[in-house]
Amino acid sequence: MNFLFVKGKELNKELGYQGRDIEAVLINPEQYLIASCDSCGAIGLKDFDVVKVSWQVTGRMTTRVALLEVLAVGAEPQIMTVAISNEPDPAGDEILKGVKEELACAGLSLSMAVSTEKNIPTQQTGLGISVIGTVAKDQLRIGTSQAGDEVYCLGLPKVGSELSNPEDPEIVQIKEIRKLLASPGIHDIIPVGSKGILTEAQQLASNAKRQLQIDQSCGLDLSKSAGPSTCLVFSASSAMTKDFISSNQNQLMMVKIGKMI
Structure with missing residues (x-):
């Protein structure tokens, strides 16, 4: 093989x-x-x-x-x-x-x-x-996360009847993923679907042969389906994350869910 x-x-x-x-x-x-x-x-x-x-x-x-x-x-x-x-x-x-x-x-x-x-x-x-x-x-952006990276969720998980508007300001749009791709220090990105935030974040860590340390105060339902990828998870160095937050003009919800160890 x-x-x-x-x-x-x-x-x-x-x-x-x-x-x-x-x-x-x-x-x-x-x-x-x-x-x-x-x-x-x-x-x-x-x-x-x-x-x-x-x-x-x-x-x-x-x-x-x-x-x-x-x-x-x-x-x-x-x-x-x-x-x-x-x-x-x-x-x-x-x-x-x-x-x-x-x-x-x-x-x-x-x-x-x-x-x-x-x-x-x-x-x-x-x-x-x-x-x-x-x-x-x-x-190719697979397994690029590094030890010490912070892991964030951008957007809110929504599914089924919660969604009727493709322009919903609480869900990720393609323009946001392009911003992430263009930001130095942003590493892996995974859209969240029916498996939920936690499964996708763990996959992100596994891809980089790391472990995910969950932030217990994140406040999100980490198991809820995000339907048509209404949110995404990404890893980044802490300094680069602050730069992205400052450029996030629409103030789409971004919540820290853990750290790479």
Whole structure:
């Protein structure tokens, strides 16, 4: 079995990196292909949907998850797929409007392969989004955390009926992850999903072969699902964290949840 080591992490050349919600495959000596996907079911305007929101919201929220995962490891999205398990009109068209809105908010224009269900009537919304990106090997952000780094959660975990507005000021937007990526001293970044903050923060520590010392006074529900990645965890040196706080003009909630040891 052929293994590669990138910034202290062991990557299986044949199977990619399987410790997070992305896959990384070496496509040439200097570059990785990064793939991420997200699925959404029973959220929309169908009769049997559990959470009733517009299909545009469904499209936006699902797209953001796959984009955030690719961006978080330092990759730049290149292409995407949109698999809609519903009819082209109206569900498919409205979902695609949301997908394109989220891309526009991210400042991206990506080619996409789109499929809809044209044969069978459906009574529940179903959607799958995949995003493919590329990153230089020396820019891959996996396992870059250092001993002494502080670990923070940016944004609030929200899920299901708590979410109807993609512009909710309490949730992370793609512009925030770009700010983190551009800030020296910010190390690993992981969007939080259904596993909750604690699981993702522990994964962040594990990637760097460190342990996470939890700050018991953080006050967040560390086990709550963050749905479509409404928050993220990141590690950084304390000095760099202060610089980021001062530049966080929207005052999105940022809570220290622990420290790398």
